Amino acid sequence: MSLKELLLVAGAASLAGVIFGYFLRWIVSLGKKGSVELEIKQMLLDAKEEAKKITEESAKKAEVSLNQSRLEIKEKEEKFKKTEDRLIHKEELLDKRQTDLDKEVESLKGKVADLRKIKEKVEQMELQKTEELQKIARLTEEEAKTKLLDEIERKRTRKTREARPRNSDDRHPAALVVGYV
Numbered sequence: 515m516s517l518k519e520l521l522l523v524a525g526a527a528s529l530a531g532v533i534f535g536y537f538l539r540w541i542v543s544l545g546k547k548g549s550v551e552l553e554i555k556q557m558l559l560d561a562k563e564e565a566k567k568i569t570e571e572s573a574k575k576a577e578v579s580l581n582q583s584r585l586e587i588k589e590k591e592e593k594f595k596k597t598e599d600r601l602i603h604k605e606e607l608l609d610k611r612q613t614d615l616d617k618e619v620e621s622l623k624g625k626v627a628d629l630r631k632i633k634e635k636v637e638q639m640e641l642q643k644t645e646e647l648q649k650i651a652r653l654t655e656e657e658a659k660t661k662l663l664d665e666i667e668r669k670r671t672r673k674t675r676e677a678r679p680r681n682s683d684d685r686h687p688a689a690l691v692v693g694y695v
Contacts, residue, residue, distance in 0.1 A: 647658055 644655070644658070648655065
């Protein structure tokens with residue numbers, strides 16, 4: 515074999531080696547490419563599962579929180595309703611009391627008016643009696659007062675004697691007056 519042939523065979527062998535190496539590299543890269551794609555797909559599936567778990571947990575937490583909020587709102591509404599009912603009841607009682615007080619005031623006003631009329635009648639009657647007594651006795655007002663006071667004093671003295679115990683000589687005069695009164 516000649517050098518040329520040897521070079522040619524060596525060149526063809528190297529060319530065949532390069533082509534074979536390139537072909538092997540290409541096959542290996544396709545294999546690696548497939549395994550990288552599988553890893554990416556696996557990571558994507560894992561991420562989706564993780565996202566789904568997080569979403570489910572968040573939904574459960576949100577539902578629990580929502581239920582708690584609803585219960586709190588319901589309790590507050592019931593509390594407000596009770597308070598409102600209690601206030602309405604108190605207001606009704608106050609209205610009734612006010613009505614009763616108004617009726618009582620009107621009643622008292624009527625009684626006061628009646629008492630005034632009676633007082634006026636009594637004063638008129640006293641005036642008439644005084645005038646009649648003055649006419650009958652032909653006494654002045656001062657003389658009538660003196661006579662009336664004397665008569666009252668006589669009645670008091672008589673009542674104190676009747677009311678006095680048999681051994682009452684030692685009683686104080688102030689005690690007699692208190693006893694009479």
